[in-house]
Amino acid sequence: MQCLNGTVFHNTSATCDHSGVDTSEPRPATRRRRTDAKRNEGALLDAAASVFATSGVDAPVREVAAAAGVGVATLYRHFPTRSDLVVAVYRHQVDACAEAGPALLESAGSPFAAILSWIHLFVDFLGTKHGLARVWEGDPDGFTGLHVLFVERLVPVLTDMLEAARASGEVVAPITAYQLIRAVGDLVAFTPVDPDYDVRKIVTLLVSGLRQPQLEHR
Amino acid sequence: MQCLNGTVFHNTSATCDHSGVDTSEPRPATRRRRTDAKRNEGALLDAAASVFATSGVDAPVREVAAAAGVGVATLYRHFPTRSDLVVAVYRHQVDACAEAGPALLESAGSPFAAILSWIHLFVDFLGTKHGLARVWEGDPDGFTGLHVLFVERLVPVLTDMLEAARASGEVVAPITAYQLIRAVGDLVAFTPVDPDYDVRKIVTLLVSGLRQPQLEHR
C-alpha cells in the first residue's frame, strides 16, 4: 500500500517503485537484464502517470513515449499493448483499494455501510481518471488488461463484503460481486463533466437497491 | 409509430419512410431537390440500418457507403457526421419508445410498474444494438447527436412517469429523469456478451433503489 499520497487514491505522481510486472532480481542461468531497459521502463511509467494525469488516460502512446524520451518501439517492448501500460500505472492504486475492503468491514458501522463506503472509494478512484472508459470497456475478445486486474483483485474483496452483509440481513438482492462492480464501473467509466449528473448519487441509488428484494420485470 | 415490426424495437430493416430531417415538399422560390440526392439518402439509410444490424453500430462509414453504392462524400453530404447517420437510423425507434411511456402509465398496475416496464423497453432497444456505447458516450464538446435525441425525446416522458410515481408515494429517491436514463444508458451501453452479467438484472436493481430514501455516503 505504498505509492499513495493525500487521499487514498488521488495519486498519480512518479514516486512509486516501478514494477511493471515482476522486478525480482534472480536471473540464474540467463543474462542479467540490461540497465537501460530497466531505466527506460521506469521513465515510461513515470511519464505515463504524469501524462495520464494531465491529458487523461486517452492520451496517445506517442505522447507518453515522447515524455519519457524514448521511441514508441521501446514503449511497446515493455508494454506490449496500450492496455498493459495503463494496468502497470494503476496497479498500486487498485491494490490499495482492494486492501481497504477488509479494513472498512471492521471500522464501518455495519457490513452494508462498509460496502457503501468501499464502493465510493472505487468510484473516486475511477472518477479521478478521465476516460478510463476506453480501457474499462474491453476489446472484442472480451477482456482488457485493466478489466482483468479489477476482476481479480476487487471481486474477491467485494464478495466477502456482500457475504457479510447478507449474513447481517442488510442485503437481500441476488446480485454477485462481479455484477455489482461491473455495473459501478460502467456507471462511472464515462465520468461526465456534466453538472446535472452526479455519479455518486446514482451509484448510491444502485447500492440502495441491494436492500430491496428482487423485483419482477416485464 | 410506423417503421416497427415484430417486437416494439427490434426492427432495423429497410421498410421505413426515410426522412433524415424534413422531407416536406414545399420549395417555393428555390430549386427543387435533385432526385438522385433523395434516392441516395434513402439508399444510405437502408444500407446503414442493414450494416448496423449485422456489423454493429461501430461499422465504418466506408462500409455503409459501399453498401449503399455511393462514395463517402455522398454519405457526408447527407449526414455531416457519423453521429447524424446513427440518429437518422434510430430516430423512429426512439420515437416509438417515447410514445410507449404514457401508454404504459395507463395500462400498468402502478406508476412504478410502468417505469420499470418502460425502462426495460429502453434497455431492450439499446441492448439489441451492438456498440451503441461509442455513440452514447458523446464527443469532447459533450453531446453527440443520439444523446441529444435521447434527452429531448425520452427525458420528458420519464419525467412524467417519475412524477406520477412520486405522487403515488412509490418513488422517494431524489433522482431526476435525466440522471436515471443516463445511468441506464451507461449500464447498457457496453452490452457485454458476458454470460455472468445480465444487464436487465442490474437495471432492475437500480430502479429498485428508487423506492429507498437516499442514503448517506462516506
Added chain:
DNA sequence: TTGCATAACGGAACCGTGTTCCATATCTTA
C-alpha cells in the same frame, strides 16, 4: 430540346490513432 448554372457525386488524400518492422546502437559477459 437544348444549354447552362450548380447541386451532387466519387474517390483520393489528410489527419490522428495503435501497432509492427528492421537496421542500428548499446550493453553484458567472457
Added chain:
DNA sequence: TAAGATATGGAACACGGTTCCGTTATGCAA
C-alpha cells in the same frame, strides 16, 4: 576488448473519421 544477445528509434502500416476537388448529372429556362 570483442562477440553477440538485447534494446532502441523512427519510419511504415492498418484503419478509422473527415475533407478536398475535379467531374458528373440534374433542374430550369429559353
